C-alpha cells in the first residue's frame with residue numbers, strides 16, 4: 101500500500117518537474133516516457149526489435165515536425181529526422197556524442213571516434229590520402245578483387261538461392277586490407293578470425309546501447325559483455341600490430357613504398373602514407389597509426405559490403421533495373437572482358453543511380469549522434485548546449501519530401517532533374533558537414549567496379565520483400581542475404 105502511494109507521488113512529482121522545466125523553445129518530448137526509465141523500455145530486446153523501434157520512432161518524429169526529445173533513463177536526448185535542421189547541427193557541431201565512447205576500446209582516437217581537439221588536426225592530415233589521384237591508383241586492386249569475386253561466385257551459379265554475405269564481405273575486407281595496409285589477408289590467413297572478431301565487437305556495442313545500465317564504464321566493467329568484447333579486441337589489435345610492425349621493418353629496410361601486392365598494380369597503401377607522415381612530421385605514434393588503420397578497415401569494408409549486398413538483392417528483385425544496368429555496362433565497357441577504367445566510372449550513370457537508390461532504401465548507417473557544444477537555433481526550436489543529439493539518416497532518406505513513391509525502388513529518380521528533393525541534405529547516406537564520410541568516393545568507385553563485373557557475368561534473381569532487418573550498429577538482414585545467380589552467355 102505504502103509502496104503504491106510512494107510510486108504515485110514519485111510519478112506526480114516527475115510529471116510536475118518535467119512540465120516546470122519544459123522550455124517552450126525546446127522540442128516536444130516523445131509521448132510514452134515513463135518516470136525514471138523514460139523511453140528506455142522501448143529499446144530492450146534484440147537487434148531486430150531495436151531496428152523496428154528506431155524505425156517507428158523516425159515515423160513518430162516526422163509526424164511531430166522532425167525534432168523531438170526522448171529519455172534514456174536519466175538522460176534526455178534530441179532526435180532529428182528533419183533534413184534542414186540536421187544539416188544545421190552537423191555543420192556547426194563537430195564533437196561526437198559520448199555514445200561513440202563505446203567504440204573507443206577498439207578504435208581509440210581514430211577519425212570516427214576521435215574527440216574534436218584531436219580530430220581537427222588528424223582529418224586535415226589524412227584528407228590527402230583520399231584525393232582522387234590516390235584513389236585512381238586503387239583501380240587495379242578494385243578490378244582484380246572484383247574478378248576474384250566473380251570466380252568465387254561461379255560455384256553457386258545455377259544452384260538456386262545462396263547467402264552471398266560470406267563472399268562479398270570477405271572480398272571487401274581483402275580489398276580494404278590491400279588498400280589500407282598493403283597486405284593480402286588471404287596470404288596471412290587472417291580474414292575469418294578478423295571478421296568474427298569485428299562481428300562480436302559490433303554486436304556488443306549495440307547490446308550495450310540498448311541496456312542503459314551498462315552505459316557507465318563502471319557497471320560495464322563487471323559484465324560478461326565486456327569480457328566478450330575484450331577477447332575480440334585482443335584479436336583485432338594483434339592483427340593490426342603484426343601488420344604494422346612488419347611494414348615498419350620493411351620500410352626501415354628501404355623496401356619501396358609503392359606496392360605491387362597484386363601483379364600489374366602499383367599503389368601506395370593508406371598505412372604507408374600514415375607512416376610517411378609520422379616519419380616526416382611526427383604526426384602519429386604507433387598507437388595512433390593502428391587506430392587510424394583499424395578505423396579505415398572497419399569503416400570501409402563492412403559499409404561497402406552491406407551496400408553491395410542490398411544492391412544485389414534489389415537488382416535481383418527488379419529485373420528491369422538490372423537489364424538497364426547491364427545494357428549500360430555493355431555500352432560503356434563493350435562486349436569483351438576488359439577492366440573497368442577510371443574514365444568509365446563517370447559514364448556508368450545508371451549504375452550510380454542504382455547504388456544511391458539502394459543506399460536511400462537501405463541506409464546501412466541508420467543513426468548517428470553529435471554532442472552539442474553550443475546552443476543551436478533551428479527552424480522552430482533552440483537546442484541546448486551539452487545535450488546529445490541523434491539523427492536518423494534512414495528517416496531523412498525516406499522523408500515525405502521524396503514524394504509519394506518514397507518507399508519504392510526507382511533509380512530513375514536520380515536521373516531526372518527536378519525529381520529529387522530540393523534540399524542540400526536530402527540524401528543522407530554519407531552524412532554531411534566537415535565530419536561526413538571521408539571514404540565516399542572510395543566506396544562509390546569500388547562498389548561500381550564490383551557490380552559492373554558481377555552483372556556482366558551473372559544474372560541475379562532475389563526477393564527483397566522477404567528481408568527482415570536488424571540494427572547491429574549497421575543495418576543488416578536477420579536471416580542472411582539470399583540471391584540466385586545464372587551465368588550470362
Ligand code: HEM
Nearest residue numbers: 211212399400403404407465468529530531537538539543
Ligand atoms: C557505402 C559505403 C559507406 C557509407 C554508407 C559510409 C557512411 C558513413 C557515415 C554516415 C559516416 C558519418 C558517421 C558519423 O558521423 O557517425 C561515415 C564516416 C566515416 N567513414 Fe564512411 N561510409 C562508407 C564507406 C567508407 C569507406 C570505404 C571508408 C574508408 C576507406 C570510410 C571511412 C569513414 C571514416 C574514417 C569516417 C569518420 C570520418 C570523420 O569523422 O572524420 N567510409 N561514413
